[in-house]
Amino acid sequence: MTTLPAHGAPAPDQAPQTAPTGHSRDRRGSPIPSAGMITTKVMELRKRRGLMIALIAVNIGLPAVFLLIRLLAHAFAPHANPPAGGYAIFGVLVGGILPTFGFILAATVGCTAGSRDLTEGMFRHLVVTGRSRLALYLARIPAGLAIVVPLVAIGYTMVCAVSVFAAPAFITDSSVNIPPGLSRVGFENWARDHAKPVICYLNYHGPVPENVKCAGPPAYSKSAVTPAQPAPPAVQALAVKIAKHEYSGQNGYTSIIRIPSISLMVRAGLWIELGAAVGFILGLGLASLMGTRTVPVILLIVLQMILTPIVSAADLPHLENLQRSVVGLAVAHLEPAGLPMAGPGAGLSLLPESATQAVCVIVAWLVCWTILGAWRMMTRDG
Numbered sequence: 001m002t003t004l005p006a007h008g009a010p011a012p013d014q015a016p017q018t019a020p021t022g023h024s025r026d027r028r029g030s031p032i033p034s035a036g037m038i039t040t041k042v043m044e045l046r047k048r049r050g051l052m053i054a055l056i057a058v059n060i061g062l063p064a065v066f067l068l069i070r071l072l073a074h075a076f077a078p079h080a081n082p083p084a085g086g087y088a089i090f091g092v093l094v095g096g097i098l099p100t101f102g103f104i105l106a107a108t109v110g111c112t113a114g115s116r117d118l119t120e121g122m123f124r125h126l127v128v129t130g131r132s133r134l135a136l137y138l139a140r141i142p143a144g145l146a147i148v149v150p151l152v153a154i155g156y157t158m159v160c161a162v163s164v165f166a167a168p169a170f171i172t173d174s175s176v177n178i179p180p181g182l183s184r185v186g187f188e189n190w191a192r193d194h195a196k197p198v199i200c201y202l203n204y205h206g207p208v209p210e211n212v213k214c215a216g217p218p219a220y221s222k223s224a225v226t227p228a229q230p231a232p233p234a235v236q237a238l239a240v241k242i243a244k245h246e247y248s249g250q251n252g253y254t255s256i257i258r259i260p261s262i263s264l265m266v267r268a269g270l271w272i273e274l275g276a277a278v279g280f281i282l283g284l285g286l287a288s289l290m291g292t293r294t295v296p297v298i299l300l301i302v303l304q305m306i307l308t309p310i311v312s313a314a315d316l317p318h319l320e321n322l323q324r325s326v327v328g329l330a331v332a333h334l335e336p337a338g339l340p341m342a343g344p345g346a347g348l349s350l351l352p353e354s355a356t357q358a359v360c361v362i363v364a365w366l367v368c369w370t371i372l373g374a375w376r377m378m379t380r381d382g
Contacts, residue, residue: 031132033139041143044116051112055147058101059155063093067162074166085166087257093159094268095339098152100304102272103279106148107300110283113140114373115293133378137288141370144280152276153269160265167259176201180258184247191243195231198239202246209235260338267336275331278362279304282327285369289376304328312351324353330361 046052070084116122170177176197182190191198198204200214208214212235231239247253260268279300286296308328316323323329333353 031134031138033135033142037131037135037139038143038146041113041139042146045109045113045143045147048112048116051109052147055105055109055151058105059098059151060158062101063098063155063159066093067159067166071162071166082172083166083168085163085259086168087163087260090159090163090260090265091339094156094272095335098156098159099272099275102152102276103304104301106144106152106276106279107283107304108297109144109148110280110285111287111293111296111300113144113280114284114287114296115291118291119293134374137374137377140284141281144284145277148276148280149273152273156269156272160260160269164259171253171256171258178253182253184244187247187253188240188243191239192236193228195235195239196229198242199235202242204242209238211235257338264336264338268339271331271335274334274362278327278331278366281366282369285371285373288373289369291376291380320351323351324357325361327362327365329353330358330365333358334362 067084067089070081070089073081074083168177169180171180172178176194178187178190191202196212196214199208199212211232243253249255283296283300286299287293290296308326311323311326312329312332314323329351330353334355
């Protein structure tokens with residue numbers, strides 16, 4: 001009597017059957033995160049309502065409230081309040097407020113992503129699944145950026161829209177409303193027809209003629225420029241002389257920008273997103289290394305708000321290379337030239353450094369903290 005092999009089992013003298021071509025193999029040990037792992041991490045972060053509310057409130061709500069107040073104030077009292085948009089408002093928000101809060105909030109998200117599994121006791125459950133720990137760590141980078149980048153982009157887009165569409169139709173030089181785009185001759189002719197406001201308010205420090213009475217700066221208006229007023233020939237000649245001096249130069253008519261250009265808005269947006277990405281990856285690596293969230297968040301806030309301005313302002317000739325190695329200063333070096341402010345804080349002075357050096361410093365920080373965070377996760381006891 002012979003015994004037939006069970007259904008589907010190979011005979012003793014037969015080689016074991018291999019999986020058919022195209023059959024999916026177990027890739028749990030692969031260090032490359034799958035799309036499902038990234039999606040899962042996105043959902044885990046989105047379920048943290050407090051974190052998401054803070055992200056939306058700061059990145060979108062804060063500039064929205066600020067711009068809404070300016071829009072309403074100008075709508076109800078246009079003579080006392082300037083228009084809500086324009087290049088000046090764009091520079092204030094984009095050059096100082098958005099990058100700073102974007103970095104801090106992105107760092108908070110990174111610290112949350114790097115410590116969530118430990119603080120909630122889920123790390124052991126992830127280990128027993130057999131997934132590569134490196135893949136589990138790397139999956140958090142695109143997952144966190146998928147949340148941070150769109151929220152920062154929405155808030156920034158709103159600022160750009162208001163800066164362009166709610167900008168005044170004139171440019172303001174020392175409270176004098178002047179039509180934009182005038183040539184030198186056109187500016188001199190305009191000054192001849194508006195001699196009184198030019199002499200009174202357009203950076204003129206000489207003696208004012210007796211027949212010119214300076215009452216006060218003209219009221220704000222979204223479209224109206226300073227009205228023309230006839231004046232004696234001597235007063236008109238003085239106004240033309242002032243206009244010739246004020247047309248060009250650092251603070252002259254040609255240096256005043258009414259609205260930000262498209263190229264400036266694109267470059268500034270990419271720069272803000274870069275700062276947010278740097279904050280997230282640093283927070284992720286530091287929180288994974290320390291195994292907690294609160295302390296890394298505090299350390300990154302101190303780095304961005306306190307240490308970076310101090311290091312920038314310090315005069316240390318023998319430690320300039322060490323100063324250049326600070327990531328906040330490296331990011332500040334890549335700030336678009338059209339923004340009126342510099343760095344993570346107003347008035348931040350920067351050491352001479354090329355863009356290539358700044359990029360190398362940023363890449364070194366990102367790579368080092370990613371390696372440290374991944375190494376700690378791979379060596380941590382499950």
